[in-house]
Amino acid sequence: MAANESYPDDLRYHPEHDWARIDGDEAVLGITWYAQDALGELVHFEAPRLGAALTKDQAYAEVESVKAVSDVIAPLSGEVLAVNEKAVEEPETINGDPYGEGWLVRIRLSDASEADGLMAVDAYRAHVAEQ
Amino acid sequence: MVPFAGWEMPVQYEGVIPEHLAVRSDAGAFDVSHMGQLHVEGPATAEFLQSVLSNDIDRLADGEAQYTLLTTESGGIVDDLIVYRMSHGHYLLVVNAGNREAAYGWLKERERRGTEVRDASDEYALVAVQGPKSLARLGLDDGEQFTHGMGEVGGIEVMVCRTGYTGEKGVELLSADEDGAALWDFVIGQDVVPCGLGARDTLRLEVCYPLHGNDITTETDAISAGLGWVCALDTGFTGAEALRRIKDAGPERRLVAFTMEEKAVPRQGMAIEGGGEVTSGTHSPSLDVGIGMGYVPVAQAAEGQELEIDVRGRPRRARVVKKPIYRKES
Numbered sequence: 001m002a003a004n005e006s007y008p009d010d011l012r013y014h015p016e017h018d019w020a021r022i023d024g025d026e027a028v029l030g031i032t033w034y035a036q037d038a039l040g041e042l043v044h045f046e047a048p049r050l051g052a053a054l055t056k057d058q059a060y061a062e063v064e065s066v067k068a069v070s071d072v073i074a075p076l077s078g079e080v081l082a083v084n085e086k087a088v089e090e091p092e093t094i095n096g097d098p099y100g101e102g103w104l105v106r107i108r109l110s111d112a113s114e115a116d117g118l119m120a121v122d123a124y125r126a127h128v129a130e131q
Numbered sequence: 132m133v134p135f136a137g138w139e140m141p142v143q144y145e146g147v148i149p150e151h152l153a154v155r156s157d158a159g160a161f162d163v164s165h166m167g168q169l170h171v172e173g174p175a176t177a178e179f180l181q182s183v184l185s186n187d188i189d190r191l192a193d194g195e196a197q198y199t200l201l202t203t204e205s206g207g208i209v210d211d212l213i214v215y216r217m218s219h220g221h222y223l224l225v226v227n228a229g230n231r232e233a234a235y236g237w238l239k240e241r242e243r244r245g246t247e248v249r250d251a252s253d254e255y256a257l258v259a260v261q262g263p264k265s266l267a268r269l270g271l272d273d274g275e276q277f278t279h280g281m282g283e284v285g286g287i288e289v290m291v292c293r294t295g296y297t298g299e300k301g302v303e304l305l306s307a308d309e310d311g312a313a314l315w316d317f318v319i320g321q322d323v324v325p326c327g328l329g330a331r332d333t334l335r336l337e338v339c340y341p342l343h344g345n346d347i348t349t350e351t352d353a354i355s356a357g358l359g360w361v362c363a364l365d366t367g368f369t370g371a372e373a374l375r376r377i378k379d380a381g382p383e384r385r386l387v388a389f390t391m392e393e394k395a396v397p398r399q400g401m402a403i404e405g406g407g408e409v410t411s412g413t414h415s416p417s418l419d420v421g422i423g424m425g426y427v428p429v430a431q432a433a434e435g436q437e438l439e440i441d442v443r444g445r446p447r448r449a450r451v452v453k454k455p456i457y458r459k460e461s
Contacts (some may be wrong), residue, residue: 010208013148032303040143040147041146041147041148043414044394044396044414044421045417046394046395062443064396064414065147066148066329066333066413066414066416067142067143067329069148069396069398069443084215087396089355115252
């Protein structure tokens with residue numbers, strides 16, 4: 001079941017519709033409600049390998065609906081510590097709970113200062129409104 | 132909404148997957164008014180159509196219909212279509228939207244004395260109602276597949292065609308263009324799920340109905356595509372000679388159906404290791420797995436053969452399966 005539109009206050013956002021929940025030198029990443037809604041019900045999450053190096057602003061994974069495939073852009077640089085296997089096995093989880101059970105990967109940040117370049121929720125909401 | 136052959140068409144209403152599943156288990160409706168309708172009339176029509184269409188039109192009686200191909204000299208496919216025999220000397224051809232002009236032009240060029248081709252596409256609306264509950268919802272009796280007759284649905288006069296593109300029981304309702312909106316509203320009002328182009332594609336691919344432009348084109352022939360069963364080679368239609376040569380020699384490649392053995396969604400244009408290519412691919416909502424069709428060399432075309440598909444640089448395993456990919460259990 002699709003979630004209702006929401007953008008949590010405690011996340012940092014990338015203009016390509018990705019979010020990061022930063023905790024010390026680690027972060028959990030995912031795609032926003034807007035992204036999953038634009039794609040429709042997801043049928044495939046092509047996850048990165050454990051240990052893969054993510055580079056901010058570059059594609060690190062793919063999410064795919066019946067209609068279309070889309071790159072997932074890294075909001076921050078870092079090393080993949082964990083992949084959400086539930087999102088791999090049941091990609092519709094990403095639609096149902098994009099900020100919770102539908103997270104994608106957890107990474108160790110390689111440059112914590114990159115977070116300064118991400119948007120707070122108000123700026124991201126304004127960005128979505130322009131789409 | 133997306134542009135499709137000059138029409139604005141919804142890819143989905145509620146979502147491709149719920150729409151698809153509604154058609155498999157219940158009833159769904161598709162507005163396919165974009166498809167073309169060509170009337171061919173006159174005393175020499177049967178003879179004319181027999182010379183340009185691949186299937187044996189002499190097997191049709193009034194009120195019957197047939198899947199057939201419009202073929203080139205070399206056995207290529209200009210369009211695949213359904214021909215409905217209305218009466219002696221009068222046939223209706225329902226052609227693909229994207230090929231309406233090509234098919235019309237092709238026939239018009241070859242028209243002969245005693246027969247006339249007329250493009251009547253703008254005069255009609257067409258609503259496909261498909262699924263195990265579709266007939267009951269419309270108050271229609273079970274009818275034999277590939278037949279048609281005049282009837283009334285929701286007080287609107289329609290040609291009830293026992294045809295479809297989903298592999299389910301159902302009808303396609305042809306009405307006057309001006310009645311199209313009322314017909315659609317009536318059908319949707321009978322607890323029938325509105326469905327878009329997305330579900331139309333997943334449904335047809337599960338049952339391996341080819342899509343012209345993807346799986347069959349003027350560059351592919353009917354034998355390689357597995358459509359020899361709609362080619363009555365003895366009738367001597369355009370391209371019959373070429374097709375007989377391909378049949379006798381055995382085609383070099385075949386259009387096969389496959390399912391993914393690993394998680395991935397195959398897409399049109401992806402390479403298949405060994406020289407093949409995916410012509411249609413999607414995620415099957417019924418089977419919850421990637422499925423597709425594609426041309427592979429005959430050596431790789433046997434059921435059970437493992438294939439390797441290049442999914443954006445990642446090799447993913449697939450296996451050739453018997454058509455159709457999806458089969459109703461009952």
